[in-house]
Structures are given as structure tokens and as C-alpha cells.
Amino acid sequence: MDHSVQTVLSMKGIVKRYPGVVALEGVDLDVRRGEVHVLLGENGAGKSTLVKILAGAVRRDAGTLEIEGRAYELSTPREAQTAGVSVIYQEFNLVPGLTVAENIFLGREPRGFLPGFIDQALLVSEAERILHGLGVVIDPRSVVRSLGVAEQQMVEVAKALSVDARIVVMDEPTSALTEREIGRLFMVIRRLRERGVAIIYISHRLDELFQIGDRVTVLRDGRLIGTRVIAESTRAGLIRMMVGRDLTEQFPPRGATVGEEVLRVEGLTRRGVLDGISFVLHRGEVLGLTGLMGAGRTELARALFGADPIDAGRVWVRGSEVVIRSPQHAIRLGLGFLTEDRKRQGLVLGCSVTENICLASLDRFSRGGVMQAGNERAEASRLASELRVKTPSLGERVLNLSGGNQQKVVLGKWLCRSAEILLFDEPTRGIDVGAKAEVYQLIRRLSAAGKAILIISSELPEILGLSDRILVMSRGRLSGMFGAAEATPEAILRCALGADAA
């Protein structure tokens, strides 16, 4: 069956303004049956706003919207759902205490014989049918709270199918998934596509779009730049459309010298999580830490930062042995930790950009207990412009920033604090290509200024391009260490799989 030319969604002249920002300025989008349509653009370009309008979560100021030839207002999420639109957000909308089946049919449960009673058996068998059709093995009776991120995402997809969605939107669906889980998600996407469902897909990972996408629409600063067939596009061409100039995806040169040891870890162990980890980190060094998701990388950073207790092991900071009991203690010792979960651990969403950037370094801006607001603002504005944070003003609440711009604020926060040993966990997650290059430059500048940096990343090119040395973890253990010159993707992957292969 050929669905390829049947337009299912047509948005025209969409406008959305916020105080001080035009999020969308006359954007057109047309999406066909059975295609994966990618939305591409820098942080703050308007991608999420466009899909929120489609989801009935945000009201547009102007423009028209048609689904299968019929005009819709879509002023509520309910109306969007009835029109056949299903959105899978990054923060899932599942009820943790309910079962998989209950979540899939929430609000639309099949009734039992007695009025008011839900037919559980029917619920479970229906859920099973849908999950089976997706090719995923999840027990419909299990409680959602007990599932991993990838499984929860599959439940969201199943939910979308149970309402017979014609358009499924996925906003950065892979940012919390492992390679294997991404493979499974792509399989499910292909199945949806075969059934004629239209998929709108947002991601900052360009590799993915070439793997899964059919067409791509590029936005820049709220404007439509163009729609292209992906098979006829190049990476460089799409980047140019996105950022408006040529951009070399290059890593800054490595530092010439690595200084003395500032951190030494021996036999660090946390039962069931970390097993006898030993390494050293030097002034001016960028040490990459990679491995598959679940290998214990974040756990290692948390243990070092005093966020989780350890069962054994010794740590030296600048030559003196220390027992880091809390994050406050770690900060006093000169450690900084950029967490992977920015929403929960990194930001105060209701506070301004300036306040967030200066949050971890209040001591820097107070003189005898008096805050020096001027200094604070100057520093925040310098960092915000270096990181190209897109915001109407530094007084804007972080809540109103786009996802990637929030991440930049978290980065700014730790750059502002004059920590000597920086632990960066997935610092470029959700950050667009242009800003990624800036972040790499900044990290190099920090190391040139004598900081010692441990960077955790799942993106192998990033680890290879940025690190002086590379550590690989597998199942809580260090399974390999490489100098920049000898590291290859194959060798690292072999180590990352280490425990499995053995």
C-alpha cells in the first residue's frame, strides 16, 4: 500500500508569542501518512512549542491547522487526542502506582458486568494485544513504577496506539535510552510507519535522523527554513540550514601539558554498584568516562561527590586523603558536579537565569555577607552569552526556557563556581550542534586554565574527540583505560561490553 503522498497534518502560518520572545513566526508544517517527519533546529528554535500547539497544550496566536482535511482549533489536550494526536513527552504522563494495562486505558476502561466495575481480564488481554503488536515483552499486570525508562516509553507508545492515534509525536525520545533500547524504539517506529501512522520526531542527534527519518523540517529562531527529503540531504547541509552558517564539527586541540595529580581514587566500592574503582586525575586534564548505560558511571560521580555513601575505598584530593561525606563537603574541597538529571538536581525552575547560574557560588559574590548583585549579573551575563543561552532576559524564569537552554544554564552554574575538579555527567545532552561546539571549546579552555575535568558521555565521538585519556566502565568495574592516541571506537566498545563478552 502506498500512503506516501497522503497529507495527514497541515499546519499553516503558525504564530506563537511569549513576552519578549516570538517562539514561532508563521511556520508551515505538512506531514504525510506513514512518514517519520523530523523537526530540527537549534535550542529555542521553536520545535517543542510547535508540537505543544499540535497537542492542544499551548494555544497558537495565529495560523490554521488541519488533520485529514478537517480544520481544528485544538484548544485542549482532550480535543487533540480525539483528533488522533498522541504526544510522548520527555517527562512521561504515566501514573506510577497503576499497572501497565490500567495506564494504557486510563479513563477509557472497558466496563464489566456490574456498573462501575472494570473488567480487569479484558483490560489485561487488550493491553497484551497492543504490546504484542509492538513486538515488546512487558507484563500488562506489572506496576509502572517498577519499569525502566525504556519500558515506560513503550507503555506510552502502546497508550498512543490504544487511542488509535494517526499522528504520534516524540520529543527527544532517545535521550535517556541505551543503544539497545534505541534500536528497539526504532523497530517500533518502523512498525507504526507501516501501519500508516505519521510520526513527528525531534532529536539533536543527527545520526538518528539519517537512520529513521523520511523528511525533515528545519526551524531557526521560530521561522521555517525549509522541508527536505532526508535521503537527498547531507549532514553539513542540514547543519547549515539549522545554524545559518557553515560549521565545522571539529574538536578543539588538546592541551599541551597535563599537570600534577589533583584527585586519586583507590578501590572505590559501593556494594552492587561500584567494584574496586581506581584512577587518577591531573590538573589540566580531560578524562573521559564512558560505558553502556547502567555501567555505573553516574554512580561513580555521585560517590565521589559525596551524594551516595561508599563501602570501601580511599580518595585523595590534592595529595591529602579525604572522606567526602556530603555534596557540601565536596564543594568545599573544590569539586563541582554537573548532574545528568537537570530538572531534579540542577536547577531551581522558578528562579531566574542569573540566580541559577550564581546559585552554587554565593560565596563568590558576597562580601562580608552582603551580596554584590552587580558582580553577579555581570558574571551571569558573560557566561550566558558565551554559552549562547537564548532567553529574552537574564531575569527570565528558567521554567520558560527551552530544554537545551536549561541545560546551558546548568553548565553556566558550574562554570561560574570556581571549582577545581569538575565532574560533568552528559554535559551536551539535549544541546544543539552549534552550542555543542561552544561547550567543547569551554571545556578545553577550563582545562587549559588548570581545571581537572572528568566527563561522562555516552556519545563516543564526543569522548574520543575531547578526552586526553579515556576510562571505560562495565558493570561497576573499570574495564579499560586508553590514551587519546590509541583509542578507537571498536576497542572502547569491546571494553564497554567487557563483562558480557567474557
Ligand SMILES: Nc1ncnc2c1ncn2[C@@H]1O[C@H](COP(=O)(O)OP(=O)(O)OP(=O)(O)O)[C@@H](O)[C@H]1O
Ligand atoms: N511558557 C513560555 N514562556 C515564555 N517563553 C517560552 C515559553 N515556552 C517557550 N518559550 C520560548 O520560546 C522559544 C522556543 O522554545 P521551544 O521550547 O519551542 O524550543 P525548542 O526548539 O524545543 O528548543 P530545545 O532544542 O532547547 O528543546 C524559546 O525562546 C523559549 O524560551
Ligand SMILES: [Mg+2]
Ligand atoms: Mg524542546
